[in-house]
Amino acid sequence: MSHTIVLIQSGKPDTRTYSDFESVNEAMEGICHIFEEHLKQNNPHSASITYDISQLYDFIDDLADISCLVFQRATSSYAPFSRDWIKEKIFFLLRKQAAGP
DSSP: OOOEEEEEEOSSGGGEEEEEESSHHHHHHHHHHHHHHHHHHHOTTOSOOOOOHHHHHHHHHHSSEEEEEEEETTTTEEEEEOHHHHHHHHHHHHHHHHHOO
16 A cells, blocks of 8 residues: 555646545546536536446546656655556556456
8 A cells, every 4th residue: 555646737827735644546537526526516406317438538638748756665665656546546447446356
């Protein structure tokens, strides 16, 4: 479990936010939750919302900026990771969830 900070800028500089999580997987789940909240805001009258990974990837690609800082125990520092790394980690997380226990 590596502490992970997600940095997001959806548009103008004043839209910068960050969230921190206890692990990379929790951070990826957090990004999915942010996307789901975005879908709910854009579809307020829908009782349920479904999406596929390509829509999630489009959302990530449309953000002005997104990155993760992951704590590295060996160096006691945070290493930065890009949106492509984030999409790869989300893919593996969702694939694992789909496969079940």
